[in-house]
Amino acid sequence: MSEVPRNREAEAAEIASLLERIQAGDREAFMTVIRLYQQKVFVMAYSILRDREDALDAVQETFLKLYQKAGLYKPGNSFQGWLLQMAKNVSIDSYRKNRKKRREWETTTPLDDIPVAVEDRAGDSAHSDLRIAFSRSVETLAERQRMVFVMRHYNELPFNEISAAMRISVGTAKSLHFKAVQNLRKRLSPVLGIQP
Amino acid sequence: MSEHNDKCPDCRAEADAYEKLVRETDAVKAEIRRAAATVDWDALPALIADRAAAELPKPAARPRAWLAPFRLTPVLAGAAAGLVVGAVVMYFALRTPGPRPDPGVGYFASGEFLDRAELEQARRNTVDYLEKSQYMLLEMLDSSEQGPVVPPAIRAERARDLVQKKRYLNAQLERYQMAKAKAICDQIELLFRELAQVSDELPAAELGRLRGFVEERQLLLKINLVKKELQSGV
Numbered sequence: 491m492s493e494v495p496r497n498r499e500a501e502a503a504e505i506a507s508l509l510e511r512i513q514a515g516d517r518e519a520f521m522t523v524i525r526l527y528q529q530k531v532f533v534m535a536y537s538i539l540r541d542r543e544d545a546l547d548a549v550q551e552t553f554l555k556l557y558q559k560a561g562l563y564k565p566g567n568s569f570q571g572w573l574l575q576m577a578k579n580v581s582i583d584s585y586r587k588n589r590k591k592r593r594e595w596e597t598t599t600p601l602d603d604i605p606v607a608v609e610d611r612a613g614d615s616a617h618s619d620l621r622i623a624f625s626r627s628v629e630t631l632a633e634r635q636r637m638v639f640v641m642r643h644y645n646e647l648p649f650n651e652i653s654a655a656m657r658i659s660v661g662t663a664k665s666l667h668f669k670a671v672q673n674l675r676k677r678l679s680p681v682l683g684i685q686p
Numbered sequence: 687m688s689e690h691n692d693k694c695p696d697c698r699a700e701a702d703a704y705e706k707l708v709r710e711t712d713a714v715k716a717e718i719r720r721a722a723a724t725v726d727w728d729a730l731p732a733l734i735a736d737r738a739a740a741e742l743p744k745p746a747a748r749p750r751a752w753l754a755p756f757r758l759t760p761v762l763a764g765a766a767a768g769l770v771v772g773a774v775v776m777y778f779a780l781r782t783p784g785p786r787p788d789p790g791v792g793y794f795a796s797g798e799f800l801d802r803a804e805l806e807q808a809r810r811n812t813v814d815y816l817e818k819s820q821y822m823l824l825e826m827l828d829s830s831e832q833g834p835v836v837p838p839a840i841r842a843e844r845a846r847d848l849v850q851k852k853r854y855l856n857a858q859l860e861r862y863q864m865a866k867a868k869a870i871c872d873q874i875e876l877l878f879r880e881l882a883q884v885s886d887e888l889p890a891a892e893l894g895r896l897r898g899f900v901e902e903r904q905l906l907l908k909i910n911l912v913k914k915e916l917q918s919g920v
Contacts, residue, residue, distance in 0.1 A: 517735050524731035532725065533718055542721045550734050557738040624710040643711045644718055675703055678710075 505569045512560040524553050527570065530645060531577045537640040538581040539588070540625065548584050552577040571654030574645070578637060578655075620681050627677040635670035638663055808858035809916045812867045815851055816909050816916075819874045822848060823900055823909075826881070826893075838887045845881035852878070867916060870908045877905075 511519035528549060535548035555576055563572060628636060637656060641647045647655070653663040691698040822844055825836050836844075852875045859868035877899060888896070900906065 517739065520738065521731040521735050524734055525727075528727060528730055529722060532722055536718050536721055537714070542724065545721070546725065546730075549730070550737065553734045554738055554742060558742055620706070620710060621713060624707075625714065628714075644715050671704075671707065674707055678707065679703070 502565065502569065506563075506565045509560045509563055509569075512557060520553075520557060523556070527573055528553070530570065531573065533645050534574050534577045534640065535581040535584075537644040538578070539585055541588075544584060544588060545581075548577065548581045551580045551584070555580065568651065568654030571651060571656075574641070574647075574655045575657075582633075620678070623678060623681045624674070627674050630677070631670050631673055634658075635666050635673065638666040639670040639674075642667055804858070805861060805863060808855075808861060808864055809919070811855055811858060812864060812871065813913055813916050815848070815855055815871065816867070816874075816913050818844075818851075819848060819871075819878070820906065820909050820913075822878070822881075823874075823906060827897060827900065839885050842882055842885040845878045848878045849875060849882055867912050870905070870912050873903060873905060874909075 505523075508519045508523050512523065531549050531552050532545055535552070536542070536545035539545050539548060552573070556573060559576075563569060628639060631639065634656065638652055641652045641655060642649070649660050649663045649667075653660045656663065658666075691701050822841075825841070852871060855871065858864065859871060877896065880896070884892075
């Protein structure tokens, strides 16, 4: 047996043991799991929410959910995939909720109270416009394409981890990634100054 | 590849586009890293653990291993629920016999049907009466030649039974279809009334008179003819 699978098995056994302890109410085990995965969950949440505070809230919600559902984890499946799936769902819920609130705020707040100069664009160049366009383009990708793109590039996950997180085959994950890149290229072609 | 890109403007443009994409991706990644760098990762686990302890009940336990084979996927659970509901519906549908008549209405049949049923019943009862009468007369006639076949008391009892039966039959014999049968039954009845009165052995003279009555009126022959008519339903 090679080194990598042995490490994975050991990791899975360790996670299973930690989750059992969490079910028994072991605070230390819970904190250990948080320490191991909090940054990965944050990256996932931030890539969807694009706001530090919202992302931190999503991290907390994700781990609170994990605390309640620790007994539902099926040993043998990727724990990281399962957790990131949970983080994705929490973040999307939060995004929808925040978008609604933001719209309500924008429609009910007097015009004078809305800060017009949200960003200092004085020194902004075409580069900043590209950044905004890029972010918007990622947001408008189809959900599965966006998730694969985010996990691949922001979370830096290998395709096998992405496939486990999204419960799809590695081939499908690669195909979705290819489509995501193609779509981004197409949508950004005016900003990038290339033929669509 | 770089040599090819130097020569091919399309591929160079394409490569530039992807390079810009990668650059933007890296920029967003860097933005995420910057945001992550400002978070106090050491304090966060304790904060979340405190919230969990304060706000949430104890985590849900994993379903017992021995129950695992019985845990259904949503599709199977839906199919099982459908089967149960279907079985219940079929049970109630098949258990209930068709529409029951209203107890206040009672049994309904057409007048024609009832009339035919009554006539048929009258025919059967009359045929039965005639057959029994025939046996009775034959026994009486045999007695006259070879001595009493049936004890006189039993004969009188049978005669009374037949008189009784005729009384019951009278209402059915009133129908016009039963006119012939009524005529012969009335004649037989007269005879049986006399026999019912006599519980002792009949004297030879009396027997002779009765025998003469039967033969004179050809009662046995008429009984046979009427019986055949009734049995054939004419």
